[in-house]
Amino acid sequence: xxxxxxxxxxxxxxxxxxxxxxxxxxxxxxxxxxxxxxxxxxxxxxxxxxxxxxxxxxxxxxxxxxxxxxxxxxxxxxxxxxxxxxxxxxxxxxxxxxxxxxxxxxxxxxxxxxxxxxxxxxxxxxxxxxxxxxxxxxxxxxxxxxxxxxxxxxxxxxxxxxxxxxxxxxxxxxxxxxxxxxxxxxxxxxxxxxxxxxxxxxxxxxxxxxxxxxxxxxxxxxxxxxxxxxxxxxxxxxxxxxxxxxxxxxxxxxxxxxxxxxxxxxxxxxxxxxxxxxxxxxxxxxxxxxxxxxxxxxxxxxxxxxxxxxxxxxxxxxxxxxxxxxxxxxxxxxxxxxxxxxxxxxxxxx
Amino acid sequence: xxxxxxxxxxxxxxxxxxxxxxxxxxxxxxxxxxxxxxxxxxxxxxxxxxxxxxxxxxxxxxxxxxxxxxxxxxxxxxxxxxxxxxxxxxxxxxxxxxxxxxxxxxxxxxxxxxxxxxxxxxxxxxxxxxxxxxxxxxxxxxxxxxxxxxxxxxxxxxxxxxxxxxxxxxxxxxxxxxxxxxxxxxxxxxxxxxxxxxxxxxxxxxxxxxxxxxxxxxxxxxxxxxxxxxxxxxxxxxxxxxxxxxxxxxxxxxxxxxx
Ligand SMILES: Cc1ncc(C[n+]2csc(CCOP(=O)(O)OP(=O)(O)O)c2C)c(N)n1
Ligand code: SF4
Ligand SMILES: [Mg+2]
Numbered sequence: 001x002x003x004x005x006x007x008x009x010x011x012x013x014x015x016x017x018x019x020x021x022x023x024x025x026x027x028x029x030x031x032x033x034x035x036x037x038x039x040x041x042x043x044x045x046x047x048x049x050x051x052x053x054x055x056x057x058x059x060x061x062x063x064x065x066x067x068x069x070x071x072x073x074x075x076x077x078x079x080x081x082x083x084x085x086x087x088x089x090x091x092x093x094x095x096x097x098x099x100x101x102x103x104x105x106x107x108x109x110x111x112x113x114x115x116x117x118x119x120x121x122x123x124x125x126x127x128x129x130x131x132x133x134x135x136x137x138x139x140x141x142x143x144x145x146x147x148x149x150x151x152x153x154x155x156x157x158x159x160x161x162x163x164x165x166x167x168x169x170x171x172x173x174x175x176x177x178x179x180x181x182x183x184x185x186x187x188x189x190x191x192x193x194x195x196x197x198x199x200x201x202x203x204x205x206x207x208x209x210x211x212x213x214x215x216x217x218x219x220x221x222x223x224x225x226x227x228x229x230x231x232x233x234x235x236x237x238x239x240x241x242x243x244x245x246x247x248x249x250x251x252x253x254x255x256x257x258x259x260x261x262x263x264x265x266x267x268x269x270x271x272x273x274x275x276x277x278x279x280x281x282x283x284x285x286x287x288x289x290x291x292x293x294x295x296x297x298x299x300x301x302x303x304x305x306x307x308x309x310x311x312x313x314x315x316x317x318x319x320x321x322x323x324x325x326x327x328x329x330x331x332x333x334x335x336x337x338x339x340x341x342x343x344x345x346x347x348x349x350x
Numbered sequence: 351x352x353x354x355x356x357x358x359x360x361x362x363x364x365x366x367x368x369x370x371x372x373x374x375x376x377x378x379x380x381x382x383x384x385x386x387x388x389x390x391x392x393x394x395x396x397x398x399x400x401x402x403x404x405x406x407x408x409x410x411x412x413x414x415x416x417x418x419x420x421x422x423x424x425x426x427x428x429x430x431x432x433x434x435x436x437x438x439x440x441x442x443x444x445x446x447x448x449x450x451x452x453x454x455x456x457x458x459x460x461x462x463x464x465x466x467x468x469x470x471x472x473x474x475x476x477x478x479x480x481x482x483x484x485x486x487x488x489x490x491x492x493x494x495x496x497x498x499x500x501x502x503x504x505x506x507x508x509x510x511x512x513x514x515x516x517x518x519x520x521x522x523x524x525x526x527x528x529x530x531x532x533x534x535x536x537x538x539x540x541x542x543x544x545x546x547x548x549x550x551x552x553x554x555x556x557x558x559x560x561x562x563x564x565x566x567x568x569x570x571x572x573x574x575x576x577x578x579x580x581x582x583x584x585x586x587x588x589x590x591x592x593x594x595x596x597x598x599x600x601x602x603x604x605x606x607x608x609x
Contacts, residue, residue: 022441048440052433053466060430060463064406064437067424072437090427195422195438197445199401205416207407207425 002177007145007167008033010178011101012041014149015073017182020099021047022072024061026054026080029113030169031103034075055080059087059100066091066098067206069194071153075101077169078111081119081127088162089128092223093208095193097156097163099149100134104168106330114330115170115254120308123166124282131220133227135234136164136281138252142176147183148279154186155234159226160193166281168304170254170335227283236279237288241267245274246350248292250313251302252278254335255328259302262341271349281309286316293317297350300324302341324348367391369400369420376414380580382570383411383479385537386546387418389568390450390477393551394421397558403446404438406431408460410452411485429460432467435474446557448475453494454484457519461493464523471528471562475553478519478565481572482591489575493517496594501575516594520567524600530562531555533599536569538587542597552602561606569595 005013012034015023023042025035035051042049048065052058055076065072076084081102091098102123106116123136135155137148148165156163195204210216238256240263242248251259256277266273276292278285293299298321301310306327314323326344328336366372370391375384394403400421407415409428416423426434431449438447456464456478464476483501484490490503494516498507508516524532531553535546546568553564569591571583578586 022437024437050436050440053462056430057433057436057463057466060426060433061437061440063426063430064424064434064439065441066437067434068404068438068441070441072441086427087430090425094425195404195424196442197402197404198420198422203416203420203422205423205425207416207423209413209425 002179004175005142005178006033006173006175007142008103008172009037010142010146011075011149011165012037013180014146015099016041016045016047018071018150018153020071020073020153021045022062022065022070023048023074024050024052024058025074025076026052026058028077028080030105030172031075031077031101033172034101055083056087059084062098063087063091063096066096067195069191069196071157073099073101075103077103078105078107078119081122085128088134089126089130089132090208091162092132092134093130094206095160096206097160099152099156099163099165101165102167103172104166112330113169115168115304115335116330117168117253117255117304117308118329119166120281120303120305123164124284132223133282134162134164135230135283136166137236138166138279138281139171140253140257140277142171142174142178145171146178150183150185154188157188157191158186159230161226166253168254231283234280235283235285237285238277238279240275240277242274242276242292244272246272246297247300247345247348248274248276248296249300249302249345250276250278250289250309252281252309255302255304258336258338259341261338262345265338265342266345271345273345273349278309284312284316286312289313289316293321296321298322298324298348300326300344300348302326302344304335305329367395369394371418371420373417375418377411378574380571380573380583381411382481382537382568385543386477386479386568386570389537389543389547389550390448391419392547393554394446396551397554399446399558402444403448404442406435406438406447406449408449408451408455409486410455412450412452412479413486415450429455429458430463431455432460432472432474432476433463436467436470436472439472439474446554448477448554450477451479452485453478453480453482453492457493457517465526468523468526468563468565469528473557473560473562475557475564476566477550477553478567479570480519480567480595481570482516483572483575485572485575489572496590518595520565521600523565528562529565529601530603530606531564531599532601533565534567534569534595534597536587536592536597538569538571538584545597549599556603561603567595
């Protein structure tokens with residue numbers, strides 16, 4: 001049985017179903033449905049919804065609840081996500097897990113509230129200060145908003161790391177039929193590290209400051225080892241008709257969704273075109289792209305920005321095959337139509 | 351002669367509190383952070399809540415709170431201890447949550463967080479150490495720096511025309527409904543230490559009774575960054591700080607009289 005649900009609501013519903021009971025946030029378009037949903041539903045089930053004084057306050061409240069071992073989520077967009085970066089860095093350094101949802105709007109600055117993919121660098125390159133990574137999952141449907149939120153909580157808890165769900169205003173605001181069955185959930189280790197008071201055990205500490213001789217060096221390499229485990233186990237992507245494709249369109253999230261229609265239309269015209277859609281943006285599915293580069297003749301990267309993920313594609317594919325880019329940094333009505341992407345496909349088709 | 355009297359075992363009148371870990375402090379000679387740590391530990395022992403207590407350390411000279419307090423400790427980003435404590439409080443309703451924050455931390459970068467934490471009436475205890483400068487980073491101006499005080503970033507003295515006025519947090523927070531207790535103490539002489547011990551105890555008590563947020567500002571010497579000898583620094587607390595930052599209780603709610 002499917003229900004017609006809005007993308008943002010799907011995230012809020014998944015959070016509840018995944019056992020999250022702590023949400024702190026600050027209003028910003030186009031993600032307000034998430035706090036509003038939880039403000040309504042949490043009180044009924046003993047959850048904590050708190051509207052913070054700022055995103056800085058909110059991310060540190062998350063830090064506090066998550067440090068106590070609770071599943072906690074925060075959502076925001078654009079400027080709000082920027083304000084959270086210090087907190088995300090501390091959580092990464094202190095290995096405190098939580099889910100951070102970015103319903104992207106356009107920037108830089110106040111930018112606009114239209115959908116965008118301009119935060120790809122911020123999300124995949126750490127965003128805050130220091131040597132850390134956060135897994136990033138990019139849904140491209142309401143169903144995936146739901147499923148990947150479950151996954152994000154599990155991955156966060158399994159690796160003790162903040163995890164980002166990177167969607168955008170289009171996915172957040174649109175309605176689609178949603179299958180409310182839970183995706184498979186993982187067996188997770190007990191949170192023995194949580195701060196709950198030291199009754200019956202030695203006092204514990206969560207910190208990111210390491211001043212001793214080579215302590216930080218060791219800490220960073222320990223984190224690195226964890227990131228390697230994440231790279232080896234958490235890569236996700238989708239492929240559509242890539243097997244015999246001469247041209248592979250690479251796109252994620254909303255851009256992938258629009259591109260998918262264009263790819264199908266191109267096939268109808270007899271063009272051998274496929275779609276490669278990274279779902280985990282970090283870790284990036286570079287190996288699979290590298291393999292595709294052996295059979296494909298060219299690539300076309302489509303993004304709702306002036307070119308960010310294209311750098312990862314270039315790194316994966318190398319210099320042997322042409323990599324074209326079609327970017328649509330957003331504006332009020334700047335989302336590309338499938339026909340516009342089809343035009344690009346025709347133009348660069350090898 | 352008195353040699354017939356049985357020799358008395360030497361006895362510590364005021365032994366180390368259980369919650370204060372027995373290790374050499376890293377603070378500079380004459381720094382008051384150590385005394386204030388002890389008073390916090392005494393309050394935790396007094397209410398016998400060490401195993402239920404969780405400290406939130408701030409960024410400043412007291413960042414190593416966990417080296418001295420034998421409780422769980424969370425290290426918060428600079429200025430954000432009260433927000434992190436809010437998250438803790440909401441997640442662990444039956445635990446005892448306390449923050450320990452410097453004046454740069456609480457009264458500059460963390461002003462928004464403390465005001466709103468206080469205004470929400472989070473039942474936490476906040477120990478605010480006002481040493482009129484940024485100790486850890488080498489003695490720069492803080493919002494609490496006195497007019498005319500020379501710091502590394504006010505080499506000619508703090509000038510109100512450029513830097514505004516020293517901020518009185520205890521008085522300001524006392525105006526907020528969510529604050530159950532707000533007071534200022536000092537630890538520059540035994541009488542003040544004893545008084546401050548009571549203030550910190552009360553800041554924990556209002557939390558334990560669920561009345562609201564307990565706030566204690568403690569005037570603290572920073573001889574190193576003040577460029578004074580420890581005894582001179584103690585004198586400065588008495589002669590310069592206390593006249594501007596009066597000691598006392600600015601609010602003490604006896605019960606949660608929510609409007
Ligand atoms: C975002 C951020 N800005 C600046 C700093 C640098 N910093 C570390 S401690 C500190 C000031 C501490 O002063 P205070 O809170 O008064 O504590 P004290 O050392 O005086 O006890 C500053 C500015 C930081 N850690 N984080
Ligand atoms: S710099 Fe000042 S506050 Fe810091 S330890 Fe030394 S005396 Fe204490
Ligand atoms: Mg200070």
